[in-house]
Amino acid sequence: MSLIIVGTVAFDDVETPFGKSGRMVGGAASYIGLSASHFVKEQHLVSVIGDDFPQDFLDELTDRGVRLEGLERRDGEKSFYWSGKYHFDMNSRDTLATDLNVLATFSPKVPEAAKGARYVLLGNLDPAVQLSVLDQLPERPKLVILDTMNFWMDIALDALKDVLKRVDVLTINDEEARQLSGEHSLVKAAAKIHAMGPKTLIIKKGEHGALLFEDGRMFYAPALPLEDVLDPTGAGDTFAGGFAGYLAATDDISFDNMKRAVIMGSALASCTCEAFGTERLLNLSAEALEERIAQFAELVNFGQPA
């Protein structure tokens, strides 16, 4: 099944305790597209760039089955740019610059070719933009996955709640789940968030793994402890892309398959952290990914208790 992906295609500039990236390709949809392409054959990108964005990265996406009819290119304008600096613990960061550029007036257009797609991943963006994409679809997709962040809870909570009503799966981190629900217990937070719309909730906990909640059932995906986390930028997007890509490719949205999809997303996200930007995703072979997935399976395998 093909997958619509919505999100930024942009430039990042990142400093971590391990070094500085300089200006490099980034943006939620870049990570999502590369990650999902490990599973799904056809994706439709809905995004916007300026005339400064490198063609060779777009060619990479095309080679991996990401169709670009929904990618708007604006002459004379610049692509979205974000710059940030990670703290020593790599769990928090300061934003140094956010230049919206083309994103300031982005009005997404879902191309005709994409309108039959049954799977949609709305990457982290203004909820109004996410809503507009859903409004353009002729019928309700089989599965809509939404990624968002505390920023939108702070400044656009009502619009975010409108999107949530039309979403099947929500992916946020633990602090965001607590903020959105007003509950400290993640079990209680999940129940409140279910009532807002998404029947499935994924709580991303970074180095502590991810939790999947659905209908009172729970699944705990570990994170693989890494020797070095060079740059966590895009790990959450990579996770969402791997999760959505696996579901679209298998066309199975049962809870058991969602568990596997969470492991796929986690495995890919762990790879993203091992290098700056999209580098590791770009050179990740199918064999290396399979090996990583096997490491995840081994990590939690304790056999049957005696």
Place this chain on the structure above:
Amino acid sequence: MSLIIVGTVAFDDVETPFGKSGRMVGGAASYIGLSASHFVKEQHLVSVIGDDFPQDFLDELTDRGVRLEGLERRDGEKSFYWSGKYHFDMNSRDTLATDLNVLATFSPKVPEAAKGARYVLLGNLDPAVQLSVLDQLPERPKLVILDTMNFWMDIALDALKDVLKRVDVLTINDEEARQLSGEHSLVKAAAKIHAMGPKTLIIKKGEHGALLFEDGRMFYAPALPLEDVLDPTGAGDTFAGGFAGYLAATDDISFDNMKRAVIMGSALASCTCEAFGTERLLNLSAEALEERIAQFAELVNFGQPA
């Protein structure tokens, strides 16, 4: 196989966002003994109490196979007392009072009956006391497990390092692993801590589960997300007790069995958090524990990837 357990038998007084406990039975060895008794038939307690400690709790321990020849009782003195208040997130707490009382001059005596025990769990205590217990054993046990905390790293690092040289398994939390090793990456921290003595390291991460490291191998035990954490006091001790008790009962210290022991410890620790003090451990049936262990198995089971 019988198990020697060393640690405080004391009073706690705890305040959490859910209420106040008032003075209640606590102490590392109380939790350890109750927890380990779910698996191991005979334990030898090495500890000290005053004349204020309730006999009925000691009878409970005896009923569960905890022998008390190594428990010193001092007339006219008071038992160790700790009082603390948890913050809203339950991950941090302030100590309100620490009255050492009998603990100030505690000099452990390992009774003759205990000297054949092949398993030893040194609960969180002054490293000098932990060392003294090891010095009294006629031969090296099959497995020595040490639990400690940042407090001893701050004030008695040299003594702690001396104990570490004689220990097989160390259990600490993630911040303590980082403090002890000077490494932020837990993979690197594990390698440095191995070099200090313990060939096996368990990093307790509270609501984020636990990591087991041995010889470059890793295992990730999840934590069960709980509706409410009423009181996390003693969860780490309960974990260590369940881990040690399971290993002693099965007399198998292979890496695969250690994984299972970590799950047993995690399952018991999750129970401790559900009520104040030792209450849940005291009334935990074998059936309820089995059910909880099954929940842990289900929590991470994602089948084989397609």
